[in-house]
Amino acid sequence: MSALATHFGYSNSVRSHAPLSDEQIRSVAPSIFATEAHGSRSARYSHIATSQVLAGLRKEGFEPFMACQSLCRDQGKREHTKHMMRLRHASQINAGEANEIVLINSHDGSSAYQMIAGVYRYVCSNGMVFGETRNDVRLRHSGDIVDNVIEGAFKVLDDFEMVDESRQGMQALSLNDGEQSAFARAALAIKYDTETAPAPITEAQVLDVRRMQDDAPDLWTTLNRVQENLIQGGLRARSATGRRTRTRAVQGIDQNIKLNRALWVLAQEMQKLKA
Numbered sequence: 001m002s003a004l005a006t007h008f009g010y011s012n013s014v015r016s017h018a019p020l021s022d023e024q025i026r027s028v029a030p031s032i033f034a035t036e037a038h039g040s041r042s043a044r045y046s047h048i049a050t051s052q053v054l055a056g057l058r059k060e061g062f063e064p065f066m067a068c069q070s071l072c073r074d075q076g077k078r079e080h081t082k083h084m085m086r087l088r089h090a091s092q093i094n095a096g097e098a099n100e101i102v103l104i105n106s107h108d109g110s111s112a113y114q115m116i117a118g119v120y121r122y123v124c125s126n127g128m129v130f131g132e133t134r135n136d137v138r139l140r141h142s143g144d145i146v147d148n149v150i151e152g153a154f155k156v157l158d159d160f161e162m163v164d165e166s167r168q169g170m171q172a173l174s175l176n177d178g179e180q181s182a183f184a185r186a187a188l189a190i191k192y193d194t195e196t197a198p199a200p201i202t203e204a205q206v207l208d209v210r211r212m213q214d215d216a217p218d219l220w221t222t223l224n225r226v227q228e229n230l231i232q233g234g235l236r237a238r239s240a241t242g243r244r245t246r247t248r249a250v251q252g253i254d255q256n257i258k259l260n261r262a263l264w265v266l267a268q269e270m271q272k273l274k275a
Helices: 024-030 048-059 146-171 176-193 219-232 253-274
Strands: 004-007 013-016 061-070 083-089 097-105 112-121 124-130 136-141 236-240 244-246
Touching: 004 219, 013 024, 024 061, 048 061, 048 083, 048 097, 048 146, 061 097, 083 112, 097 124, 097 146, 097 253, 112 146, 124 253, 146 253, 176 219, 176 253, 219 253
Parallel strands: none
Antiparallel strands: 004 013, 013 061, 061 083, 083 097, 097 112, 112 124, 112 136, 236 244
């Protein structure tokens, strides 16, 4: 299947159901292939070449299925700016979902090197990122650290057993209408500052079912509906002044990761309360 490339206001991205080639990745995220750090970095800055990391991960059975990079106003940093890839290991592909390692890096000092656990859901072509897990990898750009990178990828793989257990528990947990509304209300408070002004959209909109497969009351499906509606945007809304508008998609790498992780933690807390 051909890759789908999208060009947003904050980032360019490409995702495919088949592993991405270097050419496909480079077309939207050239910073992944930077061979040296941006000129603004000092001699103490240790350059972690994402392309070399990718080559090493491929040898260990990991393949990239999504890549993106942030857009920056300073065109001089375009070849070094923050970027993200989502990779899968051959052992982590399930029937309806695929566990993914989310890799984040930059070559201009805007980001540490990070690897965290995520999952891709085929039915909605949507990627989720989990909250804090045991083996999140975060490395500063200093010292001799390249040798730790591939080892870190396998540490993140160890988290997937725990993630799968949490997901299965959420799938087995049914929420009534009031509990789903409470979950949506808490999600809106995470996304918007509801203490100063009402959210521009309603709980019902956040819970809206976009496809028949998502018409289920379990916690996992509820989480996915809420996550997709908040991340992808496009919902009819009213601004603080009453003007009709539509919600924007969450396109920035940092904002996407932050919201995703917060929603996962919210779902875990709901799971504990129900248990």
